[in-house]
Amino acid sequence: MAEYNQGLRRRGDLTVWISDEALGMWSAARRTTRGGQPRYSDLAIELCLTLGMLFKQPLRQTQGFMRGITGILGVEIAVPDFSTLSRWGNGVILQTSPRADKQAAIRLVVDSTCLKIFGKGEWLEEKHKTKRKRRSWRKLHLGLDLVSGEIVSSDLTTDEVGDPTALPGLLDQVDGPVALFLAPLSDASIACRAMDGAYDGEPTSDLLAARFGSMIEVTIPPPKTAILSAIAGQDSTARDCHIADIAARGRMAWQKASGYNQRSRGETLMGRWKAVIGPKLKARAFEKQKTEAKIGVRVLNRMTELGRPQFERTA
Known part of the structure; x- marks a missing residue:
């Protein structure tokens, strides 16, 4: 019970940091085909949309929230504006997290x-x-x-x-x-x-x-x-x-x-x-709504990782 209570407290912890690995992946990789060069990676867009969903912020407020975080952390990265977040929500590719034990039933x-x-x-x-x-x-x-x-x-x-x-x-x-x-x-x-x-x-x-x-x-x-x-x-x-x-x-x-x-x-x-x-659902377009739902799944799974109750049959 004490461990589960600690997990619930961690779900509300506002400690934020951006790892060096994430900073290195913040900008989009250089494209090799014809067309404009995207500025932000899917990771950057996903992070912004996730924090916006977690704190129930519209896109403009999400942009301001991310600016505040980067200012507090003192990191030199550009923050996607609300129109960029809206456009990318239509086709952002979310990174999959494989199960720890794929053989477990x-x-x-x-x-x-x-x-x-x-x-x-x-x-x-x-x-x-x-x-x-x-x-x-x-x-x-x-x-x-x-x-x-x-x-x-x-x-x-x-x-x-x-x-x-x-x-x-x-x-x-x-x-x-x-x-x-x-x-x-x-x-x-x-x-x-x-x-x-x-x-x-x-x-x-x-x-x-x-x-x-x-x-x-x-x-x-x-x-x-x-x-x-x-x-x-x-x-x-x-x-x-x-x-x-x-x-x-x-x-x-x-x-x-x-x-x-x-x-x-x-x-x-x-x-x-x-x-x-x-x-x-906040998004208006169906494809953006599907992205919103997938991000919601990631938020709940992340909270589950921080701590969950253990169920045991007693009778």
């Missing part, structure tokens, strides 16, 4: 939530006092490793994209074997209008088996109206076993016995996102 839980965006409806309501037809949303999909507490995959889509449609892209980002897959029955983002049955069904099971092998443990609650498959008597599927177990013991007992209650960690992750990063 991942216990993956996936979930999604809605993030509000500023759209035409808000402008009309504010400017002309008209009633908007519907809210504007983006849908954030996250994959959490229950072992490390790290977000191992993420994607930002339009609100029409359902969870099963986004799943292959999430799995493509998983760097290592997966031993357990947990997911909700129904699409949690009701406000996004994407109720499509979510992960329950053979397409998800077949996809997971093809990617990670037939031995992967898949725990997805079947709907109340689910029935056993035609081959349940001869070759029961994992879904058949879940249906029979729920019928015999009840849904709550099945959740506890199967470990499905661990999926609450995915819901907690969504709560952390909206508390730390926020329930809205």
Whole structure:
């Protein structure tokens, strides 16, 4: 507990420094093809955008904040202006951080939530006092490793994209074997209008088996109206076993016995996102919103590295 408390304190530590290595990489490398020479590297843009997101600053205030930091540290580097940060947010390449142990099996839980965006409806309501037809949303999909507490995959889509449609892209980002897959029955983002049955069904099971092998443990609650498959008597599927177990013991007992209650960690992750990063996206363009979401993932993962609670089953 003392170590975890210290980790929480470090998340609020304002100690800032820029390493010599980062200073050396601040300017963009000399390009060898035709065209203008960029002034700043992706690292410089990423750092500015990350600090702006962490402290919930608009781009102009982010520029001023970075000027203040460089002045305090006494480093001679140029700070990108707000228009540069806005343009580069459309195509900045974020450096990937590989897992420390790629051979360790991942216990993956996936979930999604809605993030509000500023759209035409808000402008009309504010400017002309008209009633908007519907809210504007983006849908954030996250994959959490229950072992490390790290977000191992993420994607930002339009609100029409359902969870099963986004799943292959999430799995493509998983760097290592997966031993357990947990997911909700129904699409949690009701406000996004994407109720499509979510992960329950053979397409998800077949996809997971093809990617990670037939031995992967898949725990997805079947709907109340689910029935056993035609081959349940001869070759029961994992879904058949879940249906029979729920019928015999009840849904709550099945959740506890199967470990499905661990999926609450995915819901907690969504709560952390909206508390730390926020329930809205600042960027207007979709590609910039995707960059914003990826930077948010990096912020939360960095906080997790500083300290996280240890979970132990006591009964």
